Amino acid sequence: MSIAGGLHLAAERAQAAGCDCLQVFTKNANQWQCKPLSDRDCAQFIQSIDDNQLAEPIAHSSYLLNCASPDDELWEKSLDALVVEWQRCEQLHIAGLVMHPGAHTTSTPEEGLERIARAVQTAIERVQPKCCRLLLENTAGQGSCLGWQIEQLSWLLAEIDSPQVGICWDTCHALAAGYDFRTAKGLKELTQQLDQYAVLDRIAAIHVNDSKKDCGSRVDRHEHIGLGHIGEGAFRRFLRSSSFKGLPMYLETPKETDPESGLEWDVKNLATLRRLAGLRPHASSR
Ligand SMILES: [Zn+2]
Incomplete structure (x- = not known):
């Protein structure tokens, strides 16, 4: 949800769309710099989560971070920015900070993975997180982006070896990376x-997105639920699978209005997901 006008407004937007949970950026995702949060910003956001009956607020980190970079300057800058973002999440009582592991660019995947593990371990030491876990997200595997193979995520979790780190599983990225989970088999x-x-046990959040591109394309393009290459049948099985049931799920589909119905696509996608999951059409009464 957009934080335009103030972080707390994202919670109001989420409630208006019928959400149970919320993902935000805590700062501009395309800039390195940000203004520190005031006590008022934090108090207002924390209160707005409560007022709007939302649970499991998470944040997505900046797209500029590359903790896998072989370039020392960019790696340090990414580490510093990760620390700042993680501290902001702690201040805002946010449960998880989602991060794309990074791209190895001119180095090797192995070197890239080492750099990520070292950055995350250093960030944990600096932040000393109390409430917010870092959630490494599986990627589509575009370019030299790491974290598209389960083996890579597994290696990172084992190497970092911290309960402060978990996984955010993105359905669009999984299909694009070549995991064809569209059939029961x-x-x-x-x-x-x-x-x-x-x-599996480390997955703390799900990004529910359909995919504009087909299985194995290694291209990251999100589509509205049911309209992409994943499709309704696959989402029905996924949402009802005992392995993923009960996890907080977040939409990252395009923010548009459907010209036919005049409805926001967030509202339509939520209704589709709840129908496929066999839930009541409105937000859950917790
Ligand atoms: Zn995602």
């Missing part, structure tokens, strides 16, 4: 693989 294979590599 495919979904079973995916969950078995996640389990074998000790990743």
Whole structure:
């Protein structure tokens, strides 16, 4: 949800759309710098989560971070920015900070993974998090982006070795990376693989997005639920699978109005997801 006009307004927007949970950026995602949060900003946001009956607020980190970079200057800058973002989440009582692991660019995947692990371990030492976990997100595997293979996420979790780190699983990225979970057999294979590599138990959040691009395309393009290459049948099985049930799920689909119905796509996507999951059409009464 957009934080235009103030972080607390995102909670009001989420409630208006019928959400149970909320993901925000705590700062401009395309800039390194940000203004420190005031006590008032924090108090207002924390209160707005409560007032709007939202749970599990999470944040997505800036797109500029690259903790896998072989360039020392960019790596340090990314680490510093990660620390700042993580501290902001702590101030805002946010439960999870989602981060794309990073791109190895001119180095090797192995070197990139080492750099990510070192950055995250250093960030944990500096932040000493109390309430917010860092959630490494699986990626579509575009370019030299790491974290698209379950083996890579598994290696990072084992190497970092901290309860302060978990996983955010994105359905669009998973399909684009080549995990074909669209059939009952495919979904079973995916969950078995996640389990074998000790990743399944570490998943703390789901990004529910359909994909504009087909399985194995390694291109990251989000589509409205049911309109992409994942489709309604696959979402129905995924949402009802005991492996993912009960996890907080977040939409990252385009913010548009459907010209046919005049409804916001967030409202339509939520209704579709709740129908497929066999839930009541409105926000849950917790
Ligand atoms: Zn995502």
